[in-house]
Amino acid sequence: MEHLTVTAAQRCVIEAVGQLGTENVALEQCLGRVLAEDVRANRDQPPYDVSAMDGFALRSADVAKAPATLEIIEDIKAGDMPRKTVQAGQCTRIMTGAPVPPGADAVIRVEDTQSVSDARVQINVPVKPDNDIRPKGEGMRNGEVVLVKGTELTPGAVGMLAMVKRSSVQVYRQPRVAILSTGDELEGLNDPFDANKIPDANSYALMAQVQALGVQPTLLGIARDKPEELRLYLQEGLQFDALLVSGGTSVGVHDYVRPTLEALGVQMRFWRVEMKPGHPMAFGATAESFVFGLPGNPVSSMVCFEQFVLPALRRMMGHASIYRRTVEARLTHEVKHKHSRTEFVRVMLSREEGGYTATSTGAQGSGILASMSKAEGLLVVPPQSKGLAAGSLVTVQLLDGTAYQQEAGGEW
Ligand SMILES: Nc1nc2c(c(=O)[nH]1)N[C@H]1C(S)=C(S)[C@@H](COP(=O)(O)OP(=O)(O)OC[C@H]3O[C@@H](n4cnc5c(N)ncnc54)[C@H](O)[C@@H]3O)O[C@H]1N2
Numbered sequence: 001m002e003h004l005t006v007t008a009a010q011r012c013v014i015e016a017v018g019q020l021g022t023e024n025v026a027l028e029q030c031l032g033r034v035l036a037e038d039v040r041a042n043r044d045q046p047p048y049d050v051s052a053m054d055g056f057a058l059r060s061a062d063v064a065k066a067p068a069t070l071e072i073i074e075d076i077k078a079g080d081m082p083r084k085t086v087q088a089g090q091c092t093r094i095m096t097g098a099p100v101p102p103g104a105d106a107v108i109r110v111e112d113t114q115s116v117s118d119a120r121v122q123i124n125v126p127v128k129p130d131n132d133i134r135p136k137g138e139g140m141r142n143g144e145v146v147l148v149k150g151t152e153l154t155p156g157a158v159g160m161l162a163m164v165k166r167s168s169v170q171v172y173r174q175p176r177v178a179i180l181s182t183g184d185e186l187e188g189l190n191d192p193f194d195a196n197k198i199p200d201a202n203s204y205a206l207m208a209q210v211q212a213l214g215v216q217p218t219l220l221g222i223a224r225d226k227p228e229e230l231r232l233y234l235q236e237g238l239q240f241d242a243l244l245v246s247g248g249t250s251v252g253v254h255d256y257v258r259p260t261l262e263a264l265g266v267q268m269r270f271w272r273v274e275m276k277p278g279h280p281m282a283f284g285a286t287a288e289s290f291v292f293g294l295p296g297n298p299v300s301s302m303v304c305f306e307q308f309v310l311p312a313l314r315r316m317m318g319h320a321s322i323y324r325r326t327v328e329a330r331l332t333h334e335v336k337h338k339h340s341r342t343e344f345v346r347v348m349l350s351r352e353e354g355g356y357t358a359t360s361t362g363a364q365g366s367g368i369l370a371s372m373s374k375a376e377g378l379l380v381v382p383p384q385s386k387g388l389a390a391g392s393l394v395t396v397q398l399l400d401g402t403a404y405q406q407e408a409g410g411e412w
């Protein structure tokens with residue numbers, strides 16, 4: 001499986017993974033989850049025609065030649081039921097959300113009236129029938145599906161669930177994700193400082209990328225470059241829905257990850273993708289688990305997460321929109337491209353007249369996390385590109401935000 005493009009590798013991942021099972025979660029915990037059931041309204045809302053304004057409910061015909069003075073027969077607050085019928089020459093004082101009394105066909109807001117006495121009001125302007133009346137069932141009708149299966153639970157959707165009195169709801173399960181770093185050179189966050197070692201940044205950058213999807217991963221720690229130790233860690237990681245291993249995926253003599261995974265029964269689907277950074281990216285599966293072998297270089301592992309792990313996890317969680325949103329941006333400088341791999345360039349975006357502009361965040365080496373930490377997006381240089389001129393229109397994957405799209409946004 002040589003010369004696999006990013007798009008082809010993404011397809012391979014997405015075809016392999018599917019939605020996880022479902023679970024019931026409390027309304028307080030469901031933000032960002034995906035509905036695994038249709039949710040129906042259990043009442044009409046509003047339950048009757050109600051006033052949209054604080055004012056007076058009246059018969060529009062009575063005020064056709066406004067100004068006109070009407071007799072106030074009743075006061076109705078939200079929560080009250082009207083007791084009287086509005087007859088010719090009459091009105092009721094009504095508050096927002098209160099039921100419109102029989103006989104009245106319109107509401108006029110208080111600003112368009114003038115008090116004459118406690119019992120009489122002058123209406124200053126005419127109103128059309130139905131003015132400022134919110135009809136029964138305008139918001140939802142009893143029995144109708146108000147949220148369809150597959151909907152992501154946004155704050156608005158959570159409000160809707162409360163509106164139909166759902167204190168818990170059936171959603172797709174969150175993936176259980178394990179993260180493992182490998183390499184003798186790595187220094188754990190709590191290990192003593194040693195200037196000759198490499199701090200384990202990948203575990204935490206990957207942790208944060210998973211957390212940004214609303215999932216709390218498990219950090220397995222650091223496996224040293226000893227096949228037996230690595231085997232134990234990988235075995236543990238394969239108990240999870242997804243295992244992210246960084247380092248040891250290329251062809252060095254101590255790159256034991258791939259052979260050890262295979263020895264543990266993992267079927268490798270690919271182990272190289274035509275991309276930069278991120279070339280030695282591996283993907284495999286067992287019956288219960290998916291393994292992403294991410295390159296050790298910190299930026300490479302993060303970029304591979306964006307392209308392969310993120311859509312896979314979102315698919316497991318039941319989302320239909322699984323890819324980062326892409327935008328068009330105008331490049332503020334030249335980008336050279338002298339190979340035939342898809343390149344991802346870390347960029348900052350600014351919003352200017354006519355759209356976004358994209359500017360590199362600095363040195364793009366795959367170990368240089370500083371330029372990743374400033375990045376708002378990844379500019380995609382397609383494999384066939386001969387380089388991009390300043391001022392050209394380019395595609396950028398947004399790294400921040402919670403907006404996603406159904407398609408990757410291009411073939412690359
Ligand atoms: N002969 C070849 N050598 C290399 C190739 C190749 O195709 N042929 N590919 C290069 C590319 S591209 C990358 S990317 C790296 C990936 O190699 P590995 O996945 O095997 O990663 P390591 O060799 O273990 O480490 C690479 C680099 O990253 C640092 N690292 C590793 N883990 C962490 C961590 N948890 N936190 C921070 N930094 C980490 C490690 O110290 C190395 O500097 O291979 C090239 N070589």
Ligand code: MOO
Binds near residue numbers: 279
């Ligand atoms: O995948 Mo490597 O990232 O090009 O350094």
